[in-house]
Amino acid sequence: MIKQAIIPLAGLGTRLLPLTSVFAKELLPINGRPGIEYILDECIEAGIKEVIFIISKKKKIIKDYFYKDSFYKKIIKKKKDPRILKEYQKILKYKKMIKFVYQNKPLGTGDAVLKTKKFITDNFFLMLLPDDLIIKNNCSKTMIKVHKRYKASVMASLSVNKKSIPRWGIYKLSKKLDKKNQFITDVVEKPTINSAPSNKAVIGRYILPKKIFLKLQKQKPGKGGEIHITDAIQSLINDNEKFIAHSFLGKYLDCGSMHGYIKSSMEIAKS
Numbered sequence: 001m002i003k004q005a006i007i008p009l010a011g012l013g014t015r016l017l018p019l020t021s022v023f024a025k026e027l028l029p030i031n032g033r034p035g036i037e038y039i040l041d042e043c044i045e046a047g048i049k050e051v052i053f054i055i056s057k058k059k060k061i062i063k064d065y066f067y068k069d070s071f072y073k074k075i076i077k078k079k080k081d082p083r084i085l086k087e088y089q090k091i092l093k094y095k096k097m098i099k100f101v102y103q104n105k106p107l108g109t110g111d112a113v114l115k116t117k118k119f120i121t122d123n124f125f126l127m128l129l130p131d132d133l134i135i136k137n138n139c140s141k142t143m144i145k146v147h148k149r150y151k152a153s154v155m156a157s158l159s160v161n162k163k164s165i166p167r168w169g170i171y172k173l174s175k176k177l178d179k180k181n182q183f184i185t186d187v188v189e190k191p192t193i194n195s196a197p198s199n200k201a202v203i204g205r206y207i208l209p210k211k212i213f214l215k216l217q218k219q220k221p222g223k224g225g226e227i228h229i230t231d232a233i234q235s236l237i238n239d240n241e242k243f244i245a246h247s248f249l250g251k252y253l254d255c256g257s258m259h260g261y262i263k264s265s266m267e268i269a270k271s
Contacts, residue, residue, distance in 0.1 A: 001071045002144050002207060004119070005126040007039060008112040010056040010103040015257045024061050026130045028261065031268040034065070035255055038268075040094050047179060052099045052119050054112045061114025064214060066095045098228040109224025113117045113208075113214040122169050122210065124153070127229075131256030135271055139205050139251040146181055152242035155184065155233075156205035158252055165196045169230050172197035172246050184243040187230045189223065200245060202230070203252060212236060 013025035020028075026036040041050055055062050064068055072088040075081075101115045113127065124147065126140055134156070143154045172186035188197060204230075214234040222228045237243055253267055254260035 001047065001108050002128075002147065003047070003125055004052065004122060004218065005048045005050070005128060006052045006054065006113065006116045006120075007036075007128050007130055008054045008061055008107065008109055009036075009059055009130060010054055010112060011257070012058070012106070023153075024059050025256070026062060027065055030133075030255065030261070031265050034252055035133070036130060037060070037094070038133055038135075039128050040097075042134070042140050043126070043128070046126070046136050046144055048140070049097060050099065050119075051097050052101060052116045054101050054103050056102060056104050056106075061229050063100055068100060073223060079265045084233075085106050096127055100125075108140055108157045108221070109229040110216050110226075110227035110232055112217060113212060113232075114227070115228055116212045118173050120210055120213075121176075122125055124192070124207055124209055127204075127206040127208055128216055131254060132204035133255055133268075134203070134205070134248060134250040134251040135268060136251050139248040142248060143205060143207055143246050146244060146246050149242060150177060150181070150242070150243050153209055153233075154181075154207040154234075154244045154246050156184075157200045157245035157247050158203045158205035160194060160201045161246070162199055165199060166190050166199075166234075169202035170198060171200040171202065172208060173200060173245055177244065180249075181244050182247075184237060184245050186237065187234050189228065203248070205248075208233075209236065209241065211241075229235075 009026055013020035016025045027034045076085055099119060103112045103115050139156055147154045170188045170191055171184050173182045174185045177181045212232050215235045219227055219232055222231050253264040255264045
């Protein structure tokens with residue numbers, strides 16, 4: 001069973017400037033709650049027991065958010081407010097399951113994943129990207145069931161508009177396992193519309209094998225001088241490691257852009 005998850009949080013969030021010039025994008029409120037709490041709740045509901053946050057020194061505010069014990073204790077002692085007590089108890093619950101590692105140089109998602117190597121104990125682990133919210137159905141929970149059934153790595157998949165293909169990682173797919181799951185033969189990063197093997201895009205939920213660390217250790221920087229997780233995944237696929245694209249049932253929300261962030265708040269308020 002998959003019990004550990006990693007969440008890369010070291011990115012600067014430039015698409016949400018000027019808000020992120022002073023504040024971590026993952027703590028920005030979405031319908032009154034920090035976005036990262038939706039991700040943590042998804043993990044808890046999926047049976048995850050430990051979550052590893054990858055932050056940078058510039059994002060230390062995220063760690064501070066979960067370590068304000070003395071602040072809460074003083075307020076609770078003075079005000080006796082049940083709402084504040086409830087919020088503090090929720091923060092304590094999250095805090096117990098979180099570990100922190102640091103990625104102080106922006107060298108890509110693959111490099112961020114590699115920072116967690118010494119903490120991962122099982123053969124497979126979950127990775128969630130915080131810009132991608134999936135509501136109305138727990139994508140991680142379903143993917144863990146798919147992994148258990150087919151004994152393979154699993155990645156979330158979404159059909160995207162043809163015009164938007166160049167902004168996504170796109171799957172080349174082969175054998176269908178069932179209505180929602182299909183084997184992956186290639187992951188192509190940001191292809192042109194005409195060269196794209198499909199319109200099935202990579203979304204920020206991954207069940208990855210521990211052996212990916214061996215690939216990342218040897219991997220040379222790719223586009224933009226960064227270590228890309230998709231390159232390591234492709235290398236594993238080339239070695240006949242099984243990867244499944246899972247077409248999830250929930251509603252996808254992109255919280256990483258200003259338009260998407262505003263739209264996400266509106267969607268969650270309605271649900």
